[in-house]
Amino acid sequence: MIFKKTLLGVACVAAFSTNVAHADYPNRDIRVIVPAAAGGGTDAIVRKITNIAEESMPVSMYVENVAGGMTATGLLQLMQARPDGQTIAAITYDSIITIPWKEMLPGFNMDKMRMIARITREADAITVPKDSSYQTLDDFISAAKEESGSIRVGIQNMGARTHLTLLQLQDLTGAKFKIVSYDSSAATQKEALLNGEVDAVVTSLGDLAPLIESGQARGLVEFSDTQNEGFPNVPPVTETNTDLDLQMGSFITLVAPERTPDDVIEKLEKTYHTAYESDDFQQWLKKVGVTPAWLGSEEVTEWSHDTQEQLFNTMDELVDKGVLEK
Structure with a gap:
């Protein structure tokens, strides 16, 4: 009986200590993992909103770039972190789609992390140098048909999102x-x-905003159904080619390790939502041509599962056609 009482006492002390820790959250600096190299659009967006969020936190929030493996290296560090809200990550398309579809991290699925919120959504686009002879998407596709395999297009990793976008463009147009x-x-x-x-690249307009704004590059088309207010001279694909039904892009979602307590997730969601709604962040997004697209914890969890199912089906169909390799 003494032994049982001792175990019960230890359990109660542990539970009390955990509750105190949650109530006191955060009590030390928060690490925000960006699973990509510095200098890209994801890095810039996460740093901007985190700097604003930090203003309402009693501790520092620092962004750390952990590149490699189509975000797998950063995801692995997140999964290994303690579920206490002191380590979170900003993930993108590859973390939710490419890595689980390709089974790059054995045993990984979305249940290995908890969604905090979605911040932005960015359509993929085709961008060319300022002196390119291609003035429209039709010019680009026509040239690719006439000179099969000669137009060089830069993507981010074979099998990743931008690769899938280009493969679908080829499949739909014959280019x-x-x-x-x-x-x-x-x-x-x-x-x-x-x-x-390369003659062109496929990525979001936000990723290349400095080049476009300086006149060193031009956007030909954005794979979206709405006009990007930040880039009024770059038409959405539905305006350029009404027969081409291709809408693809990335997003930035904040996540925490699985088993992170509800109250910690709520605290992080509220803090980032306040930063998201600030004039500073909203005006900055408009300047760099990125679409604000907030979804709270519950909404983004459902949206992520739906998006994953839809794109898994698309990718499986491309594999069946011999267009994509798994």
């Missing part, structure tokens, strides 16, 4: 491109576009 793969950061695509390694 054939020479696909050049870079790492998961848009920074390398920028360099390739500027030094002439």
Whole structure:
């Protein structure tokens, strides 16, 4: 009986200590993992909103870039972190779609993390150098048909989102491109576009905003059904080609390790939502041409599962056609 009472006492003390820790959250600096290299659009957005969120926190919030494996390296660090809200991550398309579909992390699925909120949504786009002869998407596709395999298009990793976007464009139009793969950061695509390694790149307009704003590059089309207010000269695909039903892009979602307590998730969601709604962040998003697209914890969890199911089906169909390899 003494032994049983001792165990019960230990359990009660542990539970009390945990509750105190949650009530006192956060009590030390919060690490925010960005599973991509510095310099890309995801890095810039996460740093901006985190800097604003930090203003209402009693501790520092610091962003750390953990690149590699199409975000798998950063995801692994998140999964290994204690579920106390002191380590969170900003994930993108690859974490929810590419990695589980390709089974790059054995045993990984969305149940290994808890969704805090979705911040933004960005459509993929085709961008060319300022002196490119391609003025429209139709020009680009026509040239690719006439010179099959000669037009070099830079993407971020074979099998990743931008690769899937380009494969679908080929499948829907009959065009054939020479696909050049870079790492998961848009920074390398920028360099390739500027030094002439490629004729175009597929990524979001926000990733290349500095080049477009400076006149060093031009957006041909955005794979969206709405006009991007930040880039009024870049038409959505539904306006450019009404027969081309291709809408693809990424998003930024904040997540925490599984088993992170509800009250900690709520605290993080509220803090980031306040930062999201600030004039500072909203005006900055408009300036860089990124679409604000907030979804709270429950909404983004449902949305992520629905999106994953839809894109898994699309990718499986492309595999059956021999267009994509798993």
